[in-house]
Amino acid sequence: MSLNPPHGGVLKDLHARDAPIRAQLLAESEQIPDIRLTERQLCDLELIMNGGFSPLEGFMGKEDYESCVETLRLADGSLFPMPITLDVSQAQIEALKLAQGVRVTLRDARDESPLAILTVSSIYQPNKSNEAEKVFGADDKAHPAVTYLHSSVKDFYVGGTVQAVNAPEHYDYVELRYTPRELRAYFEKLSWNRVVAFQTRNPMHRAHRELTVRAARQQRANVLVHPVVGLTKPGDVDHFTRVRVYEAIIRTYPKGMAALALLPLAMRMGGPREAVWHAIIRKNFGATHFIVGRDHAGPGKNSQGKDFYGPYDAQELVTQFKDELAIEMVPFQAMSYIPEQDIYQPVDEIPKGTVTADISGTELRRRLKTGAPIPDWFSYEQVVKVLRESYPPKASQGFTILLSGYVNSGANAIAKALESQFQQQAGRSTSLLLGDTIRSELSAELGFAPEERHRNLQRVAFVAAELSRAGAAVIATPIAPYDASRKSAKAHIIQNGGAGGGNFFLVHVATPLEYCEKTDRRGVYARARAGEIKGFTGIDDKYEVPEDADLVVDLSKQTVRSAAHMIILLLESAGLL
Ligand SMILES: Nc1ncnc2c1ncn2[C@@H]1O[C@H](COP(=O)(O)OS(=O)(=O)O)[C@@H](OP(=O)(O)O)[C@H]1O
Incomplete structure (x- = not known):
């Protein structure tokens, strides 16, 4: 054959x-x-x-x-x-x-x-x-x-x-990207003439490995792990991480049983239709069998909170076109773990009353976040290691603290105290983005018109997000007087400041204006009062008090040490320290 x-x-x-x-x-x-x-x-x-x-x-x-x-x-x-x-x-x-x-x-x-x-x-x-x-x-x-x-x-x-004319260039995982012609040649070289393909857009764990091995055993076939690395569902684990997971899991199969090839497909999450399409694609890549599981290529819930498709609609539609498809579907139910026997079984084959164990996607994400253990029966050490590198536990994630307040509110003093305290702890680098440093190094050409203050803060947010994504503790102290500007900075940092969402804290340094002015030894307030500086925050430009601050401190009532300590406690309670 x-x-x-x-x-x-x-x-x-x-x-x-x-x-x-x-x-x-x-x-x-x-x-x-x-x-x-x-x-x-x-x-x-x-x-x-x-x-x-x-x-x-x-x-x-x-x-x-x-x-x-x-x-x-x-x-x-x-x-x-x-x-x-x-x-x-x-x-x-x-x-x-x-x-x-x-x-x-x-x-x-x-x-x-x-x-x-x-x-x-x-x-x-x-x-x-x-x-x-x-x-x-x-x-x-x-x-x-x-x-x-x-x-x-x-x-x-x-x-x-x-x-x-040209195939699109790829610079990542080039050795794992096979065209249909290349994959067919590879199968021929290995004399694989029964190949069961497995479609996935998620990291693979023990259940997936058991499922594919079972399919191979049932069909006397080899396994092609054929994950999608084009476009998948928004919010999915990025393909760079997933491919490292697949590379780890492929080593757990008996030697010679399974191969890994990447598919540059743009998924539509179209459930049943998508399953038929996936089967056609795998047939073109030379597979003879195709695994269709529960809720294949499902997009999740509709706006009424119901699943778009029934869990086995995809299997039904593929069955309907069985003759024309000429790639055999291997239908699979979800797999569950039976601790007593230390095996995985399809749920429909597990006798009623048997104790089973599962870890949901949500639970897995929680364990990654907190660093809680992920048991061996669920995944493999090497797979967990890859996921932990991409989704470090809170204690090693970066974060940004934005200290917003009037000029001379004491934000800079608090920032420097925090910097010293962070530096005592090994593991994270600390970046101080003091208001005046940003102004001289990044925003030298900007003045203090509302639009310019806005742009200044968005630059701070951009740099802070880049640094926190790389794992740094970032402390920024622009005045940041406008609510809308602070909100868009926050959104940018949450979106871009880390794999599972960046960590951002707004601290309002609420030292009252009178106090800031009274203790101002540089005389900037005096110059602003004298009209030498125009549009000065608190004098003739507004400071919008944040309603959404994660913490409020006030140096007219507390010391720098106590304000810094409150911030440390906030970070500790968020699991970051
Ligand atoms: N019009 C006006 N309003 C407020 N502040 C002014 C203004 N003009 C100059 N300065 C000096 O600029 C420093 C504050 O800049 P920021 O970048 O933190 O302000 S903002 O967040 O863009 O609103 C701060 O300097 P430092 O205290 O040395 O940091 C201000 O004294």
Whole structure:
């Protein structure tokens, strides 16, 4: 028996097909108008060109699109359940003079390199709500692909075949990225003619390893771990971390049983339709079997709080197209651990009343956050090590403390006291972003108009987020007088200041203005009163008292030491110290 033939019988390897005229295509690509691809379009094009989406040879034209949306088939009747479309705006159509027969270069937006030439066959306006209803089951923005459709996809689709010029460049895990042709050759070299493929977008633990080994045993097959490294569900563990996990787990299989290859797919989280699409893709990569588990490619809950798809809808739809798919589905129920026997079993095979153990995704994240142990029955030491490196426990995460208050409020003194205290503890580096340092080193050209103060604080936030993501303790002391500016700085730091969300604390140094002014030995308040400094905070410019401070300190009532200590206690209670 030889490997599974591709969907439609022929592997549409456009690179091989177009190699003889590549030089000519490359020259032409520099002469004609171009479209710079979005991340999703780039993923789609890569798989169109290498044959992962066989029998497609380009982006869907109007007829194929409508047929796919309504019937899960291309216009010629072949099964292909997911619309693969190239969206453009009205402005692009006009600027590029797009029309039937026009040729355009599709470029990689990351490095401008020409990837393909598209010959336009049709330009059409999709009914996005209909596409959402039919393809994803509901026009509901709780579905990530529906949100994407309505907010990122441009208004028109351009269909047409493509000719391959270059494959997109990758600089990460190059050795693990196989095209269908390469993977087929690899299977042939190893004489693997029964291969069960496993799709995943999550880190793998013992249950996944047990499940795939069981599938291999059942089917007398080898295992292809084929994770998605293109676009997955927003909020997923990044693919850099996941691939390190897969590399660790692949070593736990009996030697020669399993292989790892990365798939640059842009997932849609389309449940049942997506499962059929995944099966077609794996068939194109040479697999003979495909595991479909519980809630395959599920997007989670809809806006009514219900699951978009039933847990086994995907298995049912794949079964429905069994004959045409010609890749055998290996259906799987969720696996549970039975402590008494130290084994994993599919839940439907576990007798009622048996004691089982599970660790949910939420519980796993909690344990990573707190550094609580993750038992050996759940995962492997090497896998846990990788996850802990990417999601360090609170005690080794970076954080930012923003001390906001009037000039001469004592924020700088508190910041320096904190710096000394942090430096006593090994492990974290400390960065002090004093208001005047920022002004002289980063914002020398900015004055004190509201917009300039805003920009100054956003620069502080940018630097603080970069530093805290790298694990530093950051203490920043700009006046930061405006609420909206503080809020956007906070949002930026939470979003960018660490893998699981950055740690941010706003401390209001609420030393009263009169006290700040009275103790001002440099005479800045006097100059502001005399009108020598205009728009001075507290004199003739506002200070908006934070309603959302995590802590309030006041140096007219307490010492620097006590204020610093309150901050230390705050950090300690957040698990950071
Ligand atoms: N108009 C006006 N308002 C407030 N402060 C002024 C102003 N003009 C100059 N300064 C001096 O600039 C320092 C405060 O700058 P900040 O960057 O912290 O202010 S802000 O957060 O952008 O509002 C602070 O200096 P230092 O006390 O040396 O840090 C102020 O004295």
